[in-house]
Amino acid sequence: xxxxxxxxxxxxxxxxxxxxxxxxxxxxxxxxxxxxxxxxxxxxxxxxxxxxxxxxxxxxxxxxxxxxxxxxxxxxxxxxxxxxxxxxxxxxxxxxxxxxxxxxxxxxxxxxxxxxxxxxxxxxxxxx
Numbered sequence: 001x002x003x004x005x006x007x008x009x010x011x012x013x014x015x016x017x018x019x020x021x022x023x024x025x026x027x028x029x030x031x032x033x034x035x036x037x038x039x040x041x042x043x044x045x046x047x048x049x050x051x052x053x054x055x056x057x058x059x060x061x062x063x064x065x066x067x068x069x070x071x072x073x074x075x076x077x078x079x080x081x082x083x084x085x086x087x088x089x090x091x092x093x094x095x096x097x098x099x100x101x102x103x104x105x106x107x108x109x110x111x112x113x114x115x116x117x118x119x120x121x122x123x124x125x126x127x128x
Contacts, residue, residue, distance in 0.1 A: 007062035008062065009061060009062050009063035009064070009067070010061040010062055010063070011061070011063065011069055013060075013061040014057055014058050014060075014061035014063050014069060014070065015069060015073075017057040017060065017061065018054055018057055018058075018070065018073045019073075020053070020057075021050055021053035021054050021057060022050070022073065022076075022077050024049070024050070024053065025046060025047070025049070025050035025053075025077060026080075028043070028046035028049070028050075029043060029046060029081060032046075037081055037082060037084075037085065038082065038084070038085035050077070051074075054066075054070055054073065054074060058070050
């Protein structure tokens with residue numbers, strides 16, 4: 001049978017190459033106003049290139065991607081650029097009373113109407 005040869009991950013090589021990906025991403029992010037760093041649409045192409053670069057360098061070092069070392073590097077980049085980006089919690093509010101009452105009464109009325117229809121039809125089953 002054919003024997004598949006596997007290469008060991010060269011973590012040193014990967015860690016040596018990943019900073020080039022970070023440097024390129026950093027240069028691209030300089031083109032984006034820092035006030036817009038939390039808006040992904042402003043830099044999605046740069047981030048995609050960064051991700052592909054880290055994946056390529058990991059694969060070139062015979063490492064799977066993502067792996068704990070690559071994830072640690074990517075997390076460092078996130079802390080550098082996106083540490084001030086917080087996700088705002090959604091504040092849920094009840095709808096106005098008129099809408100709330102309507103949303104409650106419609107299913108209640110439909111249920112009552114269906115029960116009435118079933119009872120009425122069951123009493124008239126001899127005619128149907």
